[in-house]
Amino acid sequence: MLDGKNVLVGVTGGIAAYKVADVVSKLKKLNANVKVIMTKAATEFVAPLTFQTLSQNFVYVDMFSEPKTWEVEHISLAQSSDIVLIAPATANIIGKVANGIADDMLTTVIMATNAKVVFAPAMNTNMYLNPIVVENINKLKNLNYEFINPSEGRLACGDYGTGKMAEPIDIVKYIESRLVKDDLKGKKIIVTAGPTMEPLDPVRYMTNFSSGKMGYSLAEEARNRGAEVVLVTGPTNLNIPSGIKAIRVNTTMEMLNAVEEEFDDCHVLIKSAAPLDYRPLVVSKSKIKKDEDTLELKFVKNPDIAMYFGKKKAEKILVGFAAETDNIIEHAKGKLKRKNFDFIVVNDVSREGAGFKTDTNIASIIDKSGDIMEYPLMSKKELANVILDKVAKLLN
Numbered sequence: 001m002l003d004g005k006n007v008l009v010g011v012t013g014g015i016a017a018y019k020v021a022d023v024v025s026k027l028k029k030l031n032a033n034v035k036v037i038m039t040k041a042a043t044e045f046v047a048p049l050t051f052q053t054l055s056q057n058f059v060y061v062d063m064f065s066e067p068k069t070w071e072v073e074h075i076s077l078a079q080s081s082d083i084v085l086i087a088p089a090t091a092n093i094i095g096k097v098a099n100g101i102a103d104d105m106l107t108t109v110i111m112a113t114n115a116k117v118v119f120a121p122a123m124n125t126n127m128y129l130n131p132i133v134v135e136n137i138n139k140l141k142n143l144n145y146e147f148i149n150p151s152e153g154r155l156a157c158g159d160y161g162t163g164k165m166a167e168p169i170d171i172v173k174y175i176e177s178r179l180v181k182d183d184l185k186g187k188k189i190i191v192t193a194g195p196t197m198e199p200l201d202p203v204r205y206m207t208n209f210s211s212g213k214m215g216y217s218l219a220e221e222a223r224n225r226g227a228e229v230v231l232v233t234g235p236t237n238l239n240i241p242s243g244i245k246a247i248r249v250n251t252t253m254e255m256l257n258a259v260e261e262e263f264d265d266c267h268v269l270i271k272s273a274a275p276l277d278y279r280p281l282v283v284s285k286s287k288i289k290k291d292e293d294t295l296e297l298k299f300v301k302n303p304d305i306a307m308y309f310g311k312k313k314a315e316k317i318l319v320g321f322a323a324e325t326d327n328i329i330e331h332a333k334g335k336l337k338r339k340n341f342d343f344i345v346v347n348d349v350s351r352e353g354a355g356f357k358t359d360t361n362i363a364s365i366i367d368k369s370g371d372i373m374e375y376p377l378m379s380k381k382e383l384a385n386v387i388l389d390k391v392a393k394l395l396n
């Protein structure tokens with residue numbers, strides 16, 4: 001969440017200006033205070049009233065319009081902002097800022113601010129690849145201005161190539177990552193996520209209902225708080241968050257090996273995956289035929305990843321998860337001890353709003369001393385931060 005954070009959004013004259021309405025709306029939903037400055041060209045694409053309504057604030061366009069207060073508006077806007085986002089950023093605004101031009105409200109505020117300034121460029125591919133634009137971007141990067149790179153795709157002009165503004169959700173996530181605390185900076189955190197799957201024959205496999213959402217939220221929030229994050233993920237339908245090293249695996253053995261590769265220099269291992277406990281004794285080389293009325297398969301136990309790393313963890317912090325349906329606390333306490341976790345996050349997956357597929361969770365956390373903290377229904381993102389608060393405390 002961005003409670004109390006002041007985000008200044010500069011909208012410039014590109015087609016993607018309409019998408020920035022969504023950026024402003026999403027920032028407001030995160031409780032940020034949002035103010036918007038539009039260039040004159042931007043008002044040709046979207047009416048200021050749209051941004052005024054979404055931001056619930058006056059929209060600034062003209063530097064010399066009748067002042068709303070006795071403050072010098074461009075200076076007070078520059079000073080009160082925690083971050084300035086320019087989206088879409090035209091070739092023109094990039095060129096103007098790179099060359100010290102301050103001839104309207106937006107460029108003057110950018111010149112006057114000490115806040116972080118982030119550009120989300122959007123333009124035709126030839127414009128984006130024009131050596132002048134490339135040089136201007138490099139110059140700004142060297143001066144610590146930040147860029148959210150545009151993606152490749154079909155552009156509004158009909159061309160195909162690089163220059164499509166990053167998606168609103170990714171822009172908002174980037175802004176969030178620049179504004180929240182960095183108490184995990186310098187720490188390497190491995191997060192395992194999702195289910196594993198074990199092949200039965202060339203066309204079949206078994207798996208479980210884990211969606212990976214909790215692990216991906218943890219990875220994303222740990223990144224936002226400054227950690228170097230390695231996400232070891234089983235098969236999921238989720239997008240890998242940017243700025244995270246992802247290792248995709250299928251089987252439980254592959255998950256164990258991937259964690260092993262990264263384990264030595266990590267500080268924290270969060271085991272939020274749901275790896276399969278068993279695998280078939282034999283994976284049939286050819287498709288199993290449906291000739292018989294019943295089918296018997298023999299399974300062997302997979303290694304217990306949590307137990308394995310619990311034995312070799314030394315000073316590292318190990319966080320476990322337990323998804324239980326009965327005798328929840330008792331089972332979790334046993335698991336915490338057996339696997340040498342520093343603490344365990346327990347969900348009653350039979351409760352509405354908790355468990356695998358939802359965006360929310362209802363959890364309790366049990367630590368080594370046996371203390372139990374119970375939490376109400378919250379989003380997996382909120383729960384991720386509760387867990388990381390505990391990790392940060394242990395690291396200190």
Ligand SMILES: Cc1cc2nc3c(=O)[nH]c(=O)nc-3n(C[C@H](O)[C@H](O)[C@H](O)COP(=O)(O)O)c2cc1C
Pocket residue numbers: 011012013014015016039040041042088089090091092093122123124127
């Ligand atoms: C229909 C239309 C679409 C445009 N789209 C873009 C764009 O996506 N990116 C860009 O850099 N310029 C684009 N331009 C050109 C800018 O609007 C122009 O360079 C303008 O001077 C930018 O002013 P500003 O940077 O002060 O907003 C577009 C122009 C028109 C007419």
